[in-house]
Amino acid sequence: MSVDHLSRPGRSPGFTAYYHQRGVAVTDKWLVVHGSRFMIAELHHLERARGPLPSPARSSLYLGLAVMGVAAPVALVFSTPLAWVIAALAAAAALGVMMFSCRRWPASYQMWADYGSRPTLLFETGDGQEFGQVSRALIRAVEHRRRGQLI
Template sequence: MSPPPRRPVTWYYRGPDVAVTNQYLIVGSARYEVAELQALGTVRGPFHPAVLISTVIAIAQTPIVIPVVAMVMAPLAILLATILLVVPCVVAIVSARRWPPRFDLQARYRGTTLVLFSSRDDREFGQVTRALRRAVEALPLR
C-alpha cells in the first residue's frame, strides 16, 4: 500500500514562536494538525490588578470628593480634588498600556479543549488567529 499523496505546504503565518501552515499549527515545540481542530474561539483574559484597583478607587472617590469641593470651593480643595481624581485615572491608563490583557486562542483538539496560543500583543494574536482560520477554511471537504 502506498502512502497518501503529500499536499504542498502553504504558509499562512511564520513568526519566531508560531507558524501556521495548511497542515499544522506550530507553537513552540507543540504541533497541532489543522484538520483536527474544532470549535476555534478566542478569549480575552482579565485586566491587570493595577488597572482594576485604580479604576475602582477613581470611581469610589468621585461621589465623595466632588460634593466636598462644591461645599468648600477653596483653591486648595480644588487642587487636592483634581489630584485625587486624576492620579488613579492616570495609573489605570498607564497600567492598561504596560500590561494589556492576554488573548487566548482555544480549540477542541482530539476531544480536549486546549489553549493553543496566547499573546498580549493584539496584532500578533490577530495575525495568528486569521492565519489559522484561513488554514481551516482551506481544508478539503471531508
C-alpha cells in the same frame, strides 16, 4: 516536527505554509506553537479572546477605584470648593494611572479551540499584530482543510 523544520511557502511540495515566524507555524496540516503541535483537522470552534489583566494593571485599577471611592464621599461630607478640587485632582490622577497601566500592561490575546473534545488554548501573545496574523492564518488553514474534506 518543530517549527525549524518547516520551510517557507513554495519550498516544500507537501504542504502549504500560511504563517512561519517567531516560533509559530501554521500549515494546512499543523499548527506548531513553540514546540506544541496541533492537527488542523482536529480543531473545531475557533475563538478569539482576551486574557486576564496582568497584576500591575489589575492592582492600579483597584487602587484607582479605591481613591475615587474615598475622594467623592470626602468631598460630599466637607462640601467646600477646596474639597471638590482635591477630589477632582485625586480622581484625575487615579484615572491617569489606570489608563497608563492598562496601556503598559494590556491583556493578552488568545486563540482557543476545541481540540479533541476539550477547550484548548492554542496561542497567546501580547502583540496584537502578531495575533492578527496567526489567527487569520489559522482560520485560512481550517477553512482550507474543511473545503478539502467536502470534495
